[in-house]
Amino acid sequence: MPDGAAPVLAVSGLKTVFRTRGGEIHAVNDVGFRLRPGELLGVVGESGSGKSVTMMSLLGLLPSPPAEVRAGVVLFDGRDLLKLAPEELRGVRGGGIGFIFQDPMTSLNPVFTVGFQIMEPLRRHMGLDRRRAAARAAELLDLVGIPDARARLADFPHQFSGGMRQRVMIAIALACDPRVLIADEPTTALDVTIQAQILELVRDLRRKLGMAIIWITHDLGVIAGIADRVMVMYAGQVVEEAPVAAVFANPRHPYTRALLETIPHVRGQRAPRLKVIEGQPPILLAAPAACPFRARCAHAMPRCAAENPALRAAGTGHAVACHWDAPAGREARHG
Amino acid sequence: MAEAARRPLVEVRGLRMYFPITAGLFRRKVGDVKAVDDVSLDIFEGETLGLVGESGCGKSTCGRAILRLYDITAGSIRLDGVEIGHLGQAELRRLRPRMQMVFQDPQASLNPRMTLAGIIGEPLVEHARMTPAGRLERIYALMDAVGLNRAFANRYPHEFSGGQRQRIGIARALALNPGFIVCDEPIAALDVSIQAQVVNLLEELQARFGLTYLFISHDLSMVRHIATRVAVMYLGGIVEIADRDMLYSAPLHPYTQALLSAVPEPDPEGESRRRRIILVGDVPSPARPPAGCRFSTRCPRVMDICRRQAPELLPAAAGGMVACHLHTLQDQPTAGRTGGPRAAPREPSGQIQQGELR
Ligand SMILES: Nc1ncnc2c1ncn2[C@@H]1O[C@H](COP(=O)(O)OP(=O)(O)OP(=O)(O)O)[C@@H](O)[C@H]1O
Ligand SMILES: Nc1ncnc2c1ncn2[C@@H]1O[C@H](COP(=O)(O)OP(=O)(O)OP(=O)(O)O)[C@@H](O)[C@H]1O
Ligand SMILES: [Mg+2]
Numbered sequence: 296m297p298d299g300a301a302p303v304l305a306v307s308g309l310k311t312v313f314r315t316r317g318g319e320i321h322a323v324n325d326v327g328f329r330l331r332p333g334e335l336l337g338v339v340g341e342s343g344s345g346k347s348v349t350m351m352s353l354l355g356l357l358p359s360p361p362a363e364v365r366a367g368v369v370l371f372d373g374r375d376l377l378k379l380a381p382e383e384l385r386g387v388r389g390g391g392i393g394f395i396f397q398d399p400m401t402s403l404n405p406v407f408t409v410g411f412q413i414m415e416p417l418r419r420h421m422g423l424d425r426r427r428a429a430a431r432a433a434e435l436l437d438l439v440g441i442p443d444a445r446a447r448l449a450d451f452p453h454q455f456s457g458g459m460r461q462r463v464m465i466a467i468a469l470a471c472d473p474r475v476l477i478a479d480e481p482t483t484a485l486d487v488t489i490q491a492q493i494l495e496l497v498r499d500l501r502r503k504l505g506m507a508i509i510w511i512t513h514d515l516g517v518i519a520g521i522a523d524r525v526m527v528m529y530a531g532q533v534v535e536e537a538p539v540a541a542v543f544a545n546p547r548h549p550y551t552r553a554l555l556e557t558i559p560h561v562r563g564q565r566a567p568r569l570k571v572i573e574g575q576p577p578i579l580l581a582a583p584a585a586c587p588f589r590a591r592c593a594h595a596m597p598r599c600a601a602e603n604p605a606l607r608a609a610g611t612g613h614a615v616a617c618h619w620d621a622p623a624g625r626e627a628r629h630g
Numbered sequence: 631m632a633e634a635a636r637r638p639l640v641e642v643r644g645l646r647m648y649f650p651i652t653a654g655l656f657r658r659k660v661g662d663v664k665a666v667d668d669v670s671l672d673i674f675e676g677e678t679l680g681l682v683g684e685s686g687c688g689k690s691t692c693g694r695a696i697l698r699l700y701d702i703t704a705g706s707i708r709l710d711g712v713e714i715g716h717l718g719q720a721e722l723r724r725l726r727p728r729m730q731m732v733f734q735d736p737q738a739s740l741n742p743r744m745t746l747a748g749i750i751g752e753p754l755v756e757h758a759r760m761t762p763a764g765r766l767e768r769i770y771a772l773m774d775a776v777g778l779n780r781a782f783a784n785r786y787p788h789e790f791s792g793g794q795r796q797r798i799g800i801a802r803a804l805a806l807n808p809g810f811i812v813c814d815e816p817i818a819a820l821d822v823s824i825q826a827q828v829v830n831l832l833e834e835l836q837a838r839f840g841l842t843y844l845f846i847s848h849d850l851s852m853v854r855h856i857a858t859r860v861a862v863m864y865l866g867g868i869v870e871i872a873d874r875d876m877l878y879s880a881p882l883h884p885y886t887q888a889l890l891s892a893v894p895e896p897d898p899e900g901e902s903r904r905r906r907i908i909l910v911g912d913v914p915s916p917a918r919p920p921a922g923c924r925f926s927t928r929c930p931r932v933m934d935i936c937r938r939q940a941p942e943l944l945p946a947a948a949g950g951m952v953a954c955h956l957h958t959l960q961d962q963p964t965a966g967r968t969g970g971p972r973a974a975p976r977e978p979s980g981q982i983q984q985g986e987l988r
C-alpha cells in the first residue's frame with residue numbers, strides 16, 4: 296500500500312458519550328485513524344472497549360439519546376460525515392460505505408424475507424428493477440456461500456442458521472460495491488472453511504474494486520491473515536496502532552502483549568489452562584485522566600496514575616499510548 | 631478417562647429434526663429442510679463433547695433438539711437414562727433446571743425490558759426458593775464469575791457491548807447449577823482474554839460440580855482446549871467422532887482434514903505460507919442432500935462408491951468413529967491417517983488437566 300496515498304476515510308478527535316441514569320458513559324475518547332484506498336485496517340480490543348460504538352458513530356448509527364457524538368471530524372469524500380443531514384448520511388450508508396453489524400439477528404428485520412432485505416439497497420441506491428435486483432440478490436447470496444441461493448431468497452431470517460444470517464448481512468453490505476466496508480465481527484458465527492471463503496472474497500474485492508476495509512474482530516488469526524495495519528483499543532481509546540507484522544513481532548503496549556499471550560492454538564502444544572488478563576476494565580464515568588489499563592498492568596508506575604499517555608511514535612508507522620518503554624520482541628514475560 | 635468409569639448422561643439415537651418447506655398462498659408443504667438427519671451420539675457424564683462443522687450444518691438445531699426446545703421429528707433422547715424425546719411441555723418444565731442452554735444469538739435471547747439482574751435472576755425466581763437477599767448474592771456471584779461489573783446490575787441489555795451481552799446469557803444459564811449445558815457458540819463474540827476467562831470458568835465449574843457440556847463452536851483452537859471428545863458434523867449428520875487428541879493429530883474424515891487445515895494462525899508470516907485444503911464443488915442444501923455420501927460433492931478423495939452408497943458411522947481402527955468409505959473398505963485402513971498436509975504432531979500426553987482446581 297503506498298504510504299502517500301490520500302486516505303478515503305480520515306477520523307480525528309472522535310468522542311462519543313452515552314447519557315444514562317447512572318451518569319455519562321464516556322465510551323469513545325479522542326479516537327482517530329486513517330484508512331487508505333484498498334487498505335485493510337484490523338481493529339481489536341477488549342470487549343466493551345468501544346470498537347462498535349466508534350464505527351457506529353462515524354455513520355450516525357447510534358440512537359440519540361442516549362448517544363451523543365460530542366466531538367470529532369470524519370472526512371469521507373471531502374465531506375465531514377458528522378455534519379451531514381440524516382438523509383445525506385443515509386445516502387452514504389449502503390452506497391459509499393457499507394456496514395456489517397455485529398448482531399445479525401437484530402439488524403435483519405424478522406418480518407421481511409431475506410431476499411427483500413438484500414434487494415432493498417439494490418433498488419434504492421443502484422436503481423435496479425425488481426427482476427434484476429432479485430437476480431443480483433441471488434448472485435450475492437451465492438457469493439457468500441449459501442447453497443440454493445435463489446430458493447432461499449424467500450426465507451425469513453429465523454429460517455437461517457446463525458452463520459447464514461451473518462452472511463446475509465455481508466451480502467447486503469457488499470450489494471452496492473461500497474468504497475469503504477466497515478465490518479463489525481463479520482465472521483464470528485462462521486466456521487473456518489466458510490470464513491476462508493469470505494476472506495478470499497474480500498481480498499478479491501480489494502484487488503478488483505480497491506475497496507478499503509475496517510475489520511473488527513477478536514480473532515487474531517484472521518487479523519494475521521488479512522490486515523495491513525492493526526489498531527488496538529482499550530477503554531474507549533486507541534492504545535496501539537502498527538503494521539500487522541509489527542503488532543505480532545513487536546507489540547509495545549502491555550495490553551497488546553497480554554492479549555497475544557492468551558490465544559490458544561490449534562497446532563503445537565496444548566496449554567492445560569488458558570491465560571487471562573486479570574481484573575476488569577474501568578467503567579468510564581468520565582474521560583480517563585490516567586492510564587485506564589494501569590490497574591491491570593505489570594509495568595504501571597506513578598506517572599501512569601497521574602497522566603493518561605498520548606499516542607507516541609514507536610517505530611515506522613507504529614504508535615503506542617504508554618509511558619513504559621517496552622523491550623523489543625514479545626517473549627519478555629511480565630509478572 | 632477409564633473406559634469403565636464413563637457413564638453416558640445423554641444418549642441420542644436416530645435423532646431427526648426436519649423443518650417443513652412451504653409454498654404458495656396456503657403454505658402447502660413441498661419438502662423438508664433436513665437440519666438434523668439421523669444423529670446418534672453419547673455424551674458422558676462430566677465430559678465436554680465438542681460439536682463442530684460448517685455453518686448451517688445443523689449444530690444449533692441438534693443442540694436445541696437434544697434439550698427439547700423443539701418437537702423432534704424422530705429419534706430417542708435419554709437424559710440420565712430417562713427418555714425425554716417425546717415428553718410434553720409440562721414434564722419438560724420440571725427438567726429445565728437440570729439442562730440449560732447458552733444461546734448463539736445473545737441479543738435475541740435477552741428480554742430487552744428486563745435489567746441484567748432480572749434476566750440472570752429469572753430462573754432463580756422460577757425454579758429456586760430463595761430470599762431476595764440470597765438471590766441478589768447469587769446474581770452478584772454469577773456476575774463476578776463471568777467478569778461483569780456488579781455496578782451494571784440495573785442496566786438493560788441494549789446498554790452492553792456484544793461480548794458483555796453474551797456473558798449475561800452465560801450467567802443466566804449457570805444460575806441453577808444445571809448438570810448438563812448446551813453451549814451454542816458461547817464465546818464467539820468475546821475477545822480472547824474474556825474467552826479464556828469464560829472457558830476457564832466452565833472448566834472450573836465442571837471440575838467442581840461434575841458438569842457435562844455439549845460445546846458447539848466453530849473455533850477449533852478453543853474446542854481443542856476445552857473438549858474431551860469432538861464430533862464433526864456435516865449437512866445434518868455426524869461424519870467423525872473421536873477423542874480430542876486423536877481428532878486433532880490424525881483426523882480421518884476428509885472433511886475434518888479440510889476443516890483443520892483452514893484454521894488461521896495468529897502469525898502473519900506463518901499465515902502467508904500456510905497450506906489450506908480448499909474445498910471446491912457444490913455446497914449441497916439440506917433440503918436436497920446428495921445421494922450416497924453427503925460430502926461426496928466436495929470431497930477431494932471421492933470414489934465411485936461414495937456417490938452411490940452412504941457410508942455408516944463405524945468404529946475406526948485407530949479409535950473413534952468415522953463415516954467414510956476410505957476407512958471402511960478394506961485395503962485402505964491407513965488411507966487418512968497421514969492426517970492431511972497440516973496435521974499437528976501427536977502430543978505425548980492426552981490427559982486433560984483440570985487446572986489447579988481442587
Ligand atoms: N446504549 C448504551 N448505553 C450505555 N452504554 C452503552 C450503550 N451502548 C454501548 N455502551 C457502552 O459503551 C462501551 C463500548 O461498547 P462497544 O459496543 O463499542 O464495545 P465493543 O468494543 O464493540 O465490544 P465487543 O467486543 O464486546 O463488541 C461499553 O462499555 C458499553 O457498555
Ligand atoms: N426454524 C427453521 N425453519 C426452517 N429452517 C431452519 C430453521 N432453523 C434452522 N433451519 C435450517 O436448518 C439448517 C441448520 O441450521 P442450524 O441453525 O442448526 O445450523 P448451525 O450448524 O447451527 O449453523 P451456524 O454455525 O451457522 O450457526 C439450516 O439450513 C437452516 O436454514
Ligand atoms: Mg462490538
Ligand SMILES: [Mg+2]
Nearest residue numbers: 456457690734
Ligand atoms: Mg448455530
